[in-house]
Amino acid sequence: MKKDKKATIAETIFVIGIPFISAATMVFKMNQMRTQVYRELLKNKEKKRENCSNRKQDAIPSRRILITGQGSYIGEAVKKWLMNYPERYEIDTVDMIKDAWKNTNFSLYDVVYHVAGIAHADVGSVTEEQKKLYYQVNTELAVEVAKRAKESGVKQFIFMSSMIVYSGCKEKFITEKTNPKPLNFYGDSKWQADQRIQSLKDDKFKVVILRPPMIYGKGSKGNYPELAKLAVRIPFFPKTNNRRSMLHIDNLCEFVKLMIDNEESGVFFPQNGEYTNTSEMVQMISIVHNHFIFIIPGMSWVIRIMKRIPGKIGGLSEKVFGDLAYDLTLSEYKDNYCVHTLLDSIKATEETE
Numbered sequence: 001m002k003k004d005k006k007a008t009i010a011e012t013i014f015v016i017g018i019p020f021i022s023a024a025t026m027v028f029k030m031n032q033m034r035t036q037v038y039r040e041l042l043k044n045k046e047k048k049r050e051n052c053s054n055r056k057q058d059a060i061p062s063r064r065i066l067i068t069g070q071g072s073y074i075g076e077a078v079k080k081w082l083m084n085y086p087e088r089y090e091i092d093t094v095d096m097i098k099d100a101w102k103n104t105n106f107s108l109y110d111v112v113y114h115v116a117g118i119a120h121a122d123v124g125s126v127t128e129e130q131k132k133l134y135y136q137v138n139t140e141l142a143v144e145v146a147k148r149a150k151e152s153g154v155k156q157f158i159f160m161s162s163m164i165v166y167s168g169c170k171e172k173f174i175t176e177k178t179n180p181k182p183l184n185f186y187g188d189s190k191w192q193a194d195q196r197i198q199s200l201k202d203d204k205f206k207v208v209i210l211r212p213p214m215i216y217g218k219g220s221k222g223n224y225p226e227l228a229k230l231a232v233r234i235p236f237f238p239k240t241n242n243r244r245s246m247l248h249i250d251n252l253c254e255f256v257k258l259m260i261d262n263e264e265s266g267v268f269f270p271q272n273g274e275y276t277n278t279s280e281m282v283q284m285i286s287i288v289h290n291h292f293i294f295i296i297p298g299m300s301w302v303i304r305i306m307k308r309i310p311g312k313i314g315g316l317s318e319k320v321f322g323d324l325a326y327d328l329t330l331s332e333y334k335d336n337y338c339v340h341t342l343l344d345s346i347k348a349t350e351e352t353e
Helices: 002-043 073-082 099-103 128-150 185-198 223-231 249-261 276-289 300-308 313-320 343-351
Strands: 063-068 089-094 112-114 156-160 206-210 214-218 236-238 247-248 266-268 294-296
Touching: 063 073, 073 249, 073 313, 089 099, 089 313, 128 156, 128 185, 156 249, 185 206, 185 343, 206 249, 214 249, 223 276, 223 313, 223 343, 236 276, 236 300, 247 249, 247 343, 249 343, 266 276, 276 294, 300 313
Parallel strands: 063 089, 063 112, 112 156, 156 206, 206 266, 214 247, 236 294
Antiparallel strands: none
């Protein structure tokens, strides 16, 4: 009888174990294959960035540009990008922290690019006084600068709004039919400025409103660098089926350049040419750092539980594992501005010089 019982246990383990081992082996091989594909893509030489504009370069007049927000991540990146074309752009920056900007002669400039603002708010621990500061900087200051630019004869005003204006919408896939609905004071401060600045446009004063998704790149702040740190330290990560819109800083810089070159006016939604899947992005980051990470399927139930946890854990889980994307058709433009694919952008962000 004992032998029969042992035999039964052994058979049970065998029956249960074989499918498990087979599944684990299959998942491991899939991870290896995906890793190999990404590595092969990274081995390819970087293609030189091509300017796909249909307009001749010598047909674009030189312009003087004022960037409001000296020392800001986006402002400095755009300045550096445009300085690659010294014969076409003269760029100045101005500090907006105090009132010194009011002494700036705006009439000297063709374009004002307003990037000054307060971002990355921890909305759960902000006082009423701090909330007022968000409206003072993100709304009132932005509108005041736009009015000053218009009164001074500036031809084009480019305002950095944000995808945050849709943060209160039930739908997580934003289309042209989706109406902005901010979730909190930070989003509302951007939305108020967005609307009021749009109302200033006319035939002589062109207004460009940019509502980009999360911007990332070398030296950026926010969720991306935190996720990147995690990607090179942990051995496992849950497989996700989410899609998120993101925008690499170089792709944004090229888009801003095209807005200036083409003398655009209107509301625009720049994003990368492909959606981001969190688990795939984590794997790409790990590969750039020569770190193997195992992507585990079948963990969606854990992610759902994490999203429902109140407070920071739930909020962060929603940002990392949830869906939030623009319809790609919203972001189409007549000229190509995506100088990096997602994989190329991660390589550019993570590699040390």
